[in-house]
Amino acid sequence: MEGMMGERRVTTGWTRVRWTAAMREAFLDTLARECNVTLAAEAAGVRKESAYLLRRKEPAFRDAWQEALALGYQALETRMLARAINPASEPDLDEMLGFRLLTRHGNALNGKVPRTGVLPRAxxxxxxxxxxxxxxxxxxxxxxxxxx
Missing domain, CATH: 1.20.5 (Single alpha-helices involved in coiled-coils or other helix-helix interfaces)
Known part of the structure; x- marks a missing residue:
């Protein structure tokens, strides 16, 4: 049963999350490395919905989130370049997925794609x-x- 926004009663196993500095650091570090909110939330020990709620409520966290994603995309671009130069250097890199992600990120930065991540409908x-x-x-x- 839902209570106030961002919390659920203990009967569902969810409780209100109080983000510590260590949780924020784990989330942002993982987000910068993986560009994946679900993995970042797991690293912080929270549900991804809690991370999205915090992003909506705290401008400083929202800014740090964007910075972490930018770093993650820079790292992905570096890996893609390394793979282009020497395919053996990044054997586990999915080139097509990396290219799509970088293209989508570039489009978002240029205002061509909604920042919400909502894909166009068919x-x-x-x-x-x-x-x-x-x-x-x-x-x-x-x-x-x-x-x-």
């Missing part, structure tokens, strides 16, 4: 059909005018 069949029909209609008009 269009419905009706939406794609309507878009295709609209394009066909445009081509037919251009052809009738002798432009296509």
């Amino acid at each position: 269009a419905t069949r009706e939406e794609t059909d309507a878009a295709i029909l609209k394009k066909i209609e445009m081509l037919e008009r251009a052809r009738a005018k002798g432009l296509a």
